[in-house]
Amino acid sequence: MICPFCRHDDSRVVDSRPVEDGTQIRRRRECPECGQRFSTQEVALLNIIKRSGATEPFSREKVLVGVRKACQGRPVNEDDLVLLAQRVEETLRSTGQAESEAQEVGMAILAPLRELDEVAYLRYASVYRNFASLEDFEGEIALLRALPSSTKAASSSKKSPENKA
Numbered sequence: 001m002i003c004p005f006c007r008h009d010d011s012r013v014v015d016s017r018p019v020e021d022g023t024q025i026r027r028r029r030e031c032p033e034c035g036q037r038f039s040t041q042e043v044a045l046l047n048i049i050k051r052s053g054a055t056e057p058f059s060r061e062k063v064l065v066g067v068r069k070a071c072q073g074r075p076v077n078e079d080d081l082v083l084l085a086q087r088v089e090e091t092l093r094s095t096g097q098a099e100s101e102a103q104e105v106g107m108a109i110l111a112p113l114r115e116l117d118e119v120a121y122l123r124y125a126s127v128y129r130n131f132a133s134l135e136d137f138e139g140e141i142a143l144l145r146a147l148p149s150s151t152k153a154a155s156s157s158k159k160s161p162e163n164k165a
């Protein structure tokens with residue numbers, strides 16, 4: 001890191017400490033040339049490239065706003081949503097890239113939302129993937145039915161002979 005005082009092309013770290021719940025690290029540096037001290041801050045980058053081409057930092061809150069809308073009236077609590085937003089962030093970070101497309105955020109939301117609530121998932125997918133017709137819904141529902149769901153698998157292992165009227 002270049003010294004901001006004398007432009008010497010090296011500096012020495014004299015102190016490091018985590019800040020902001022450990023999501024950032026602040027370092028105190030000293031220039032071996034002029035002896036001045038200065039601070040730097042290190043953050044794990046995760047920026048979202050919007051459709052307009054502008055970038056903004058990833059926001060769990062924005063994920064929550066979108067998903068909350070899809071979950072209106074569904075038996076989903078706020079803790080579930082917070083956990084979902086966390087999983088979305090982890091998915092995006094696990095790509096190892098500093099930037100993700102807005103599209104990828106939408107994709108990262110779909111899988112955990114499907115596990116959480118299938119109706120909310122359909123609502124979200126219908127907007128996000130531009131469902132245009134009943135056939136689109138039918139196709140998606142057929143896919144959902146074909147998917148092994150952990151909760152369903154548990155309850156269907158005990159088959160009862162009579163169906164609900």
Ligand SMILES: [Zn+2]
Nearest residue numbers: 003006031034
């Ligand atoms: Zn210097």
